[in-house]
Structure formats: C-alpha cells, structure tokens
Amino acid sequence: MALTRNFAWLTAMLAVALLLLVASTLPVAPAVEAWSGALVDGVAAGARDATKPVTDLLLHAGQLEQLSEENARLRGDVARLEVELAAVREQERATAEVAALIEAVGTRPSTPVAASVMVRDANRAQAFLVISRGAEDHIAAGQAVLGPGAALVGVIEDVQAHRARVRLLSDAGSAVAVVAQRARVQGALAGDGHGGSLHLDFVALDAAIDVGDLIITSALGGVLPAGLPIGRVSAVARPEQELFASIEVAPLVDYSKLEHVIVLTGEEARAASAGPTRPAR
C-alpha cells in the first residue's frame, strides 16, 4: 500500500517538474521569477548579514599567524606601491592629454556603479552572483564587474529592473580575451567551474610566459575594457605532445568572499559601437 502511494507521489512529482519546466518557457515566467527572486534574494542577504560575525569567526579561526604574516606582507606591498605611485603620477599628466583627445573623438568613459552581492546561484555547477543593481541603474548585459583592487571578477549576464546576474570568471562557461602584461602573450581565460583557479588557453608552447606574470584583459575581444587586472600565473606546464601550454592563473580576488562589486556601466554601449560596421551605400 505504502509502495503504491509512494509510486503515485513519485509520478506526481515528475509531472510537476515537467510542468514547471514547460511553464518556465511562458512569457509571464521572467516576471514571476523576478518578483520571487527579489523576495528570496532580500531574505537570503539578510540571513547572510545576520550570521556574518559567526561565519567570519568560523572562517578565520586558527588563522591568526597566517593573518599576521599576510599583514606584514601587505605593509611591504603598500610601501612599494607608494614608490610606484610617485612614478605613476608623473605619467598621469601625459595620459591626461591623451584622455582629452579620446574624449574629443567621442568615446564615452565608463561610469562605475557600486553594488552589493545579494546571493549566489543555488546551483553549485554555475558560478553566478546576483547583485543589487539593475537596468534602473544603467546596468546592461556585457558590462565588466570589478572586485577589490579594480580586478575583473565577472561580466553582467542578464539584467532585471533592480538586480542583475553576474557570470564570474570562475564559471565553466566563462571565456575572456586576456594578455600577459610582461610577455604580451594573448590567450583566452576560462573558468574551472568550481571556484578554483582559472585556465589560460591557446598560448603557444614556446611563449615567454612564466609563473607570477600578471594577466590583464585584452582589447582583442572588443567587449571588455583593456588593462583590467585579473590574476597571476600560478603554474605553467609545457607538455611536448600538446599544441598549447597548460597555464593556471590564480585570481587576484577570492570570488567566494565578494560582498561589494563595481560595475563599469557604459561598456555595453562601447562594445556595441566597437562592433563591425557596414559602409553607407
């Protein structure tokens, strides 16, 4: 008897699943999803904020020595960066003149919009974030999303009125045109799908790329602004039987700890204007 009832339930659940999959193709589905998503995102973000002291404690328990070492290293980095900053300021004056020229020919600069991370995708096979800004804040698909240190962390995937989904670079479906800053080697950066390192593909075996090289976005893709830092090469293997080198890149930012991001609005329009154009007939 129980077997029959369970079989009936199983059949009913399969039917409901199919019904929901079919219903998700209806025109009304995105509106329902936006409404329910906004509700759940808000509650989930509230739960995350409320438990933040506890989760921070769990994450950093026993890491005091490591944090002290990291602090000392960061202080060293700050001192070095201050020296570099002085040199950069000298270059700034020259760059300003070039920027004025670019402005004169009509390229729109990007406007950064800050957003907080509301929730992560419930499907762990997809590295997506939901952020608290949407179309009302001039967010559009294809725009670059930056994390701490202005490092690129992802790209806007789709947008609703007051929220947007970000595909992180670690997502298995992510691919970004990049260049190794020192060696000027071009490649495609892809995610590994579970929050670990990134893979730099299509780099020739004899390319002069090495561990520690900074990877930045390339203008080659025509979608993202060039020069945004992403990560550093963490491992290089050159198997003789392969056509390309196997290169791993460690992101500059821990994607799992993102709480706030910056969206470069205006990039989508830039990408559109950078696309191929037909001569007028």
Place this chain on the structure above:
Amino acid sequence: MSLSSFASLVAFGLVLLGAAIVQVGVVPAIFLDAFGAPVLPVAVLAAWAASRGVETTWAWAVPLALLLGSVSEMRAGWFVLALIPTPLLVAAIRARTPTIPTTMLAAAGGAVAYVSTLTLAANRLPLLSSALDATMRGAVLTALAGLVVAVALVPLRPRERGLFRS
C-alpha cells in the same frame, strides 16, 4: 490528521524553507569550494522522511524547488528533479534500516544526486569528475547535518498510542 501532526508539519515546512535560505545565503560564505558544501535542504528532507514517513515529505519538494529556483539560472523544475531522489532513497532504505542510518545514507545519496542532476542540467557534467572529492566531502557533511536534524526530531517521532502497549 491531528492538530499536533498538522502543527509539526507546518513547523517542518518552516525549518525546510529556513534551511534553503541558509543554503543560498550563508553556506556559500563558509564553504569556499561550492561542491564541498553540505546541501542542508536535502539533509532536512532526509531526516524528516526517515523519522515521520516519506509520504508527508514529497510535497515539500515543490515549494523548496521554487525557492531555490528563484535564485538560480536553473529552472525550478530541475530543482524538483534534483530533490526527488532523497525521499525515494528513504523509501527504499527505511523498511530495513533504523531511522538514523537511513537519514545519513539518504542524505549523502540525496546530496550526490542533487548535485549531479543540477550539474547535468547545466550541461557541465565534466565538472563532476574534476570535483568528485569535493562532492563526496559535501555528501558526508550533508549526512552529518541529516544526523543532527534526525536527532532533533526524535521527540517528534510518531509512537503507538495506548497505556499498556509493549
């Protein structure tokens, strides 16, 4: 259905939806490798199904899937399919096994089935082989979470009524 049974069923629903909120809001902040995280809603489903009966569990997969689907690229229907194996496993194991082991086995198996279904639905099956260790770690943590919930549910387990029943 008695009033107390109805009240405990509603309480279970709230705990289950709370587990889903914690899953999407809090768990990603603690477990940096997504595949290595426990699946709390699966743990709660398994514990309830093993302690209170599978037939009172099935229907809860639908609101749970709607909630999880609303914060995912994946359609809610896929979440229903991903949650179905948990009560199914409990139904298969429960007749021959005590409550606690049933919960742990169903929670671990349900977690693997949940992750596999959603990875398959996202067309990213190769990820599963590369994240096999992490998935197993997530399954063990889900089993432990199921154990905690099952122990908490012991006072609510249905008992035969009557003064002198042995």
